Amino acid sequence: MKRLVNQRPSRGAALLLAALPFIVLFALYLQASAERHLENPEDRLLPGISQLVAGVNQVAFEEDRRTGEVILWVDTLASLERLAWGVGVSALFGIVFGTLAGMLPLARAPLSPFVSVLSLVPPMAILPILFIVFGLDELSKIVLIVLGVAPFIIRDIQSRVLEIPVEQLVKAQSLGMSSWQIALRVVLPQVTPRLVDSVRLSLGSAWIFLISAEAIAAEQGLGYRIFLVRRYMAMDVILPYVAWITLLAFVMDRLLAWGNRRAFGWLYTGRKAEEGA
Amino acid sequence: MSVAMTAAAPQISIRRLWKSYGERVVLENLSLDVHAGEFVSIVGASGCGKTTFFRMLLGEEQPSRGEMLLDGKPWPQEPGADRGVVFQRYSVFPHLTALANTRLFLEVSGAPLLARLFGARRRAADERAMAMLEAVGLADSAGKYPHELSGGMQQRLALAQSLVAQPKILLLDEPFGALDPGIRADMHALMKSLWQRHRFTVFMVTHDIEEGFSLGSRLLVFDRVRNDPQAPQRYGARITYDLPLRTDP
Numbered sequence: 055m056k057r058l059v060n061q062r063p064s065r066g067a068a069l070l071l072a073a074l075p076f077i078v079l080f081a082l083y084l085q086a087s088a089e090r091h092l093e094n095p096e097d098r099l100l101p102g103i104s105q106l107v108a109g110v111n112q113v114a115f116e117e118d119r120r121t122g123e124v125i126l127w128v129d130t131l132a133s134l135e136r137l138a139w140g141v142g143v144s145a146l147f148g149i150v151f152g153t154l155a156g157m158l159p160l161a162r163a164p165l166s167p168f169v170s171v172l173s174l175v176p177p178m179a180i181l182p183i184l185f186i187v188f189g190l191d192e193l194s195k196i197v198l199i200v201l202g203v204a205p206f207i208i209r210d211i212q213s214r215v216l217e218i219p220v221e222q223l224v225k226a227q228s229l230g231m232s233s234w235q236i237a238l239r240v241v242l243p244q245v246t247p248r249l250v251d252s253v254r255l256s257l258g259s260a261w262i263f264l265i266s267a268e269a270i271a272a273e274q275g276l277g278y279r280i281f282l283v284r285r286y287m288a289m290d291v292i293l294p295y296v297a298w299i300t301l302l303a304f305v306m307d308r309l310l311a312w313g314n315r316r317a318f319g320w321l322y323t324g325r326k327a328e329e330g331a
Numbered sequence: 332m333s334v335a336m337t338a339a340a341p342q343i344s345i346r347r348l349w350k351s352y353g354e355r356v357v358l359e360n361l362s363l364d365v366h367a368g369e370f371v372s373i374v375g376a377s378g379c380g381k382t383t384f385f386r387m388l389l390g391e392e393q394p395s396r397g398e399m400l401l402d403g404k405p406w407p408q409e410p411g412a413d414r415g416v417v418f419q420r421y422s423v424f425p426h427l428t429a430l431a432n433t434r435l436f437l438e439v440s441g442a443p444l445l446a447r448l449f450g451a452r453r454r455a456a457d458e459r460a461m462a463m464l465e466a467v468g469l470a471d472s473a474g475k476y477p478h479e480l481s482g483g484m485q486q487r488l489a490l491a492q493s494l495v496a497q498p499k500i501l502l503l504d505e506p507f508g509a510l511d512p513g514i515r516a517d518m519h520a521l522m523k524s525l526w527q528r529h530r531f532t533v534f535m536v537t538h539d540i541e542e543g544f545s546l547g548s549r550l551l552v553f554d555r556v557r558n559d560p561q562a563p564q565r566y567g568a569r570i571t572y573d574l575p576l577r578t579d580p
């Protein structure tokens with residue numbers, strides 16, 4: 055018998071083990087739901103399968119009686135647009151200011167302390183200020199995401215740039231490269247895959263900020279809908295929405311990881327080579 | 332004291348050079364003349380300041396006191412294309428293929444803004460880079476990334492990348508220190524033939540005294556002559572031996 059630390063599941067077993075927690079959770083839910091429905095067939099707190107299917111049908115496939123639109127798609131589109139703007143602007147700030155602060159001591163001196171302090175400001179606490187300054191429209195939601203996410207990405211990129219061995223930077227100078235050329239040919243190409251990783255890590259908090267902002271003031275959006283139907287205890291809509299958001303987040307994460315691997319093969323094979331695999 | 336190579340003025344002239352970090356004196360009172368085309372090997376105990384001296388030649392560090400002249404002019408305050416460099420590690424760019432690493436100098440010197448070449452100029456640069464890769468025996472690996480190359484091949488690549496810039500001086504800090512003995516011998520042969528062909532000046536720091544003797548045209552030994560047991564900080568290293576070496580034709 056091998057030691058526990060040396061025992062690995064086979065491929066099939068690994069898949070099964072991965073599915074197990076989901077299956078258990080789902081089974082527990084169905085059990086609890088069935089028990090509640092025995093007492094009260096109209097129970098809305100833990101809707102059964104048929105109620106959930108009806109809920110999904112209503113929001114995802116039927117046109118809303120009032121607006122004539124399919125709610126889920128309208129909400130998804132609105133939320134994804136805000137998220138894309140917020141994360142996109144954060145990534146742009148991240149690569150620009152992170153690279154500047156990492157490469158140039160003259161830029162690091164003012165940027166680094168400021169960004170560190172900024173990253174400690176709780177974004178939710180200044181949301182009211184954002185609403186006052188930027189209005190209740192899209193801009194304040196995007197700014198909230200940027201404030202919440204950009205400082206993290208900037209700091210991450212800065213430290214990634216500082217991780218580049220100093221030998222490389224000296225070598226670049228010994229080839230006569232200017233600071234601009236070093237940024238273009240040495241630093242940015244090596245930091246871009248790190249930016250993608252950094253964005254992946256910050257997507258979780260970006261979703262939090264998005265849904266919070268939508269919950270407070272919006273006309274559409276995934277977070278808006280969840281908090282709207284909460285008033286009617288419409289768990290048959292809330293639960294599918296939560297599952298849908300989770301799926302969206304999962305797909306985004308996988309897509310970024312996959313794209314990174316394809317675009318920057320030198321990094322991943324290099325990492326593997328270093329690990330001796 | 333130094334090898335009488337030519338009657339011409341020395342390419343490098345160092346006078347009463349001191350280097351200290353705070354209280355810690357690393358180098359004291361170094362004076363040295365080096366003529367163009369010399370191959371200077373530097374040996375010495377660990378921690379005696381060889382790398383510190385090397386970094387001053389690079390322009391990464393400035394002397395605390397004394398004078399350093401390159402072709403009669405004050406030493407540059409930062410690294411530049413006149414001084415090529417190969418470190419023990421991390422001398423090549425991991426995100427560029429061997430060919431792109433070797434071509435880099437031609438691209439950045441030919442296109443200040445984009446740092447990239449296109450069309451006919453790119454093809455001309457590729458040709459020159461390929462010729463250099465061939466000279467170091469890497470023609471077959473032109474399309475590979477550094478992590479796909481062995482340690483010896485990576486150092487060959489680092490040499491090729493530097494030599495494309497046709498530096499006046501080549502600076503090597505334990506360039507073969509991490510290599511197996513067999514591969515090291517190959518690298519010595521390569522280094523020697525490149526030096527004989529291009530006749531740049533070489534400074535090579537090494538831990539391997541035999542390597543210093545067999546490769547150099549001149550051997551410098553760094554050592555701390557004075558030592559105060561109460562204050563080991565107080566005295567730095569000097570050049571204790573400066574030996575001219577026979578160089579094979």
Ligand SMILES: Nc1ncnc2c1ncn2[C@@H]1O[C@H](COP(=O)(O)OP(=O)(O)OP(=O)(O)O)[C@@H](O)[C@H]1O
Nearest residue numbers: 352355357375376377378379380381382383384538
């Ligand atoms: N930036 C620095 N600040 C303070 N002390 C330094 C600095 N750089 C080097 N030293 C000190 O200078 C001394 C010489 O270091 P150096 O790296 O030049 O030695 P070396 O001869 O290259 O040694 P090795 O053979 O081990 O590479 C060491 O005692 C080191 O601690």
Ligand SMILES: [Mg+2]
Nearest residue numbers: 381382383504
């Ligand atoms: Mg050293």
